[in-house]
Amino acid sequence: MPRENVMKWLRSQFMPHIWCPGCGHGIIMHAMLRALTSLGRDPDKTVISSGIGCSSRLPGYIDTCTLHTAHGRSLAFATGVKMVNPELTVIDVMGDGDCSAIGGNHFIHACRRNIGICAIVMNNSIYGMTGGQASPTTPVGAIASTAPYGAVDPPFDICRLATGAGATLVARATIAQPQLCESLIKKGIQHDGFSVIEIMTHCHTQYGRKNKLGRPLDNFNYFKERSVMKAKADSMPPEELEGKYVIGELFHKADGEEYTKKYARVIEKAGR
Amino acid sequence: MPKSFNVKINKVWCKGCGLCIGICPKKVLELDGQVKCEPVRVSDCIGCRQCENMCPDFAITVEESE
Numbered sequence: 001m002p003r004e005n006v007m008k009w010l011r012s013q014f015m016p017h018i019w020c021p022g023c024g025h026g027i028i029m030h031a032m033l034r035a036l037t038s039l040g041r042d043p044d045k046t047v048i049s050s051g052i053g054c055s056s057r058l059p060g061y062i063d064t065c066t067l068h069t070a071h072g073r074s075l076a077f078a079t080g081v082k083m084v085n086p087e088l089t090v091i092d093v094m095g096d097g098d099c100s101a102i103g104g105n106h107f108i109h110a111c112r113r114n115i116g117i118c119a120i121v122m123n124n125s126i127y128g129m130t131g132g133q134a135s136p137t138t139p140v141g142a143i144a145s146t147a148p149y150g151a152v153d154p155p156f157d158i159c160r161l162a163t164g165a166g167a168t169l170v171a172r173a174t175i176a177q178p179q180l181c182e183s184l185i186k187k188g189i190q191h192d193g194f195s196v197i198e199i200m201t202h203c204h205t206q207y208g209r210k211n212k213l214g215r216p217l218d219n220f221n222y223f224k225e226r227s228v229m230k231a232k233a234d235s236m237p238p239e240e241l242e243g244k245y246v247i248g249e250l251f252h253k254a255d256g257e258e259y260t261k262k263y264a265r266v267i268e269k270a271g272r
Numbered sequence: 273m274p275k276s277f278n279v280k281i282n283k284v285w286c287k288g289c290g291l292c293i294g295i296c297p298k299k300v301l302e303l304d305g306q307v308k309c310e311p312v313r314v315s316d317c318i319g320c321r322q323c324e325n326m327c328p329d330f331a332i333t334v335e336e337s338e
Contacts, residue, residue, distance in 0.1 A: 003324070003333045015285055016329055022289030026328025034325075178325040217294035220326075 005037040006030070011063045018057060022216025024175040024201030028122055029058050031181035031199075032091070039186060046089045049078040051103060054129045054203075055095035055122040072103025075110045078117050086116065086260035089189060096123040096137040100156045104136075111165035111194055115259035118188040118195045119167075121158055124203040132206030139243075143210040162196040163251045169195035170251040174223035175202065180247065187249065192258050200245055277319040278337040279311040286331040292323035 010033070019025050036046065043064040050056035052071035059066035065088075069077045078092040099107050099121045110117065126144060127133040134144035134151045137158065141150040162170045169191040171184040181199055188195035202208060202219035213219050223245065230248035233241055279300060288307035293299075300317045304310040309331065311317070317334070324332045 006330070010330065016287065019328065021287035021329075022291050023328055026330070027326060030325065030327070030330060178322075182325075216289045216291050220291060220294065 006033045009033045009036060009043060009063055011061055014061055017061055019054060020205045022204060023054070024124065024199075024216075024219070025055055025058060025122055027175045027178055028120065028181060028199050028201060029061065031178050032058075032093075032120065032185050033062070034182045035185040035189060036089075038182075039189060041089050041189070045087065046091070047078070047081050048091045048093060049074045049081065050093045051095070051098040052129075053095040053098055053127070055093055055124075056098065058093050058122075072098050072101070073106060074098065075103060075106040075117070075119065079110060079113075079115055082115055082117055082260060083263065086264075090117045091189065092117050092119045094119065094121050095128075096121065096125065096158070097127050097135045099123075100136045100158055100161070108161070108165040111162050111167040111196070113259045114166060114168055114193045114256050116192055116194070118185070118191070118197065120185065120188070121196060121198045122201050123158060123198055124201045124207065125155075126203050126207040128203040128206045132203075132210070138207075142207070144207070145210075158198045159196065159250050162198075166194075166256075167196045167251075168193035168253040168256040169249070170198075171196070171249045172198045172200070172245065173247050174200040174227050174245055176220050176223040176227060177247065184249065193253075193256050194259075275319060276315070276337050277317040278335045279314055279317055279323070280333040280335065281309050281311065282329075282331040282333075283308045285329045286327075287329055289328065291326050291328070292332060295322050295326055297322070 047065045048059040049067040050059045051074040078090050082090045125137050127135050132145040134147040137155045138151040159170050159172050173180040184197050188197045208214050226244050227247045228244045233246040286308045293301045298316040300313050301309050302312045321334050324334045
């Protein structure tokens, strides 16, 4: 990928970004920009929406139509944008708290509607920006500032949640596979319907330091060792998959009808 | 004739996190005195671009040199 193409999409006057050195969010932003450039998308016809949190700073660095909205409500804003103009490429970037806690209801209902939005969930298992509180995806036993003796609640599996709620393309990757991130985001953007791409990332500052993953490279190795491709995971017994991340395209339903198309028929029926 | 590559570092954007140094299969990169990435063995570079794709700060460009 020639770097000039990616650079064109950056608001380089705001770089270097505010994320900590080695933060996985930058890797995801780079993968997303590579996906957008290789698909040849027009920045004037691309909308990126985000909520609140470290991950939601991402649209601020991208030179396209961007929305930085209320906590957890980014999907509601993105839905509005898509409904008004279904021609647009709408991407929604969320953190794990944004997606599964504060915006949990928006998330499951967007999945249910199957609206043509590509939702990228940057899951770092913690509320990084606000001081390292345990989030709904913090693994059991992990130390967080609100769980000093280890988290007790079982975490959400965002991919299974999305599949159950009715999303038609669900995939997962980790920051240890930037090329896979790129190809899955590309698939998500091209998909006609609601796509959820969960990307496992790290917060070495708030989560890692308390859980023996203090350096960015430790986290990279952690994800690399624990990633299992979907094809291999299908033949493995469930006990062996304990604590592993199944990556790749997890669920794809090609025949689900997209929401704005269904809604266009309602508009026609109403005679407007 | 094997291809040769040029590794360019934007030192203003580099934060010295060390991810690129850890993943480079040929150990081309090292940190300099100001804790910024520096290509010290650029002749060993095989152009896999893992560092470029992995850099969270958009600071690395790998180019094929003439």
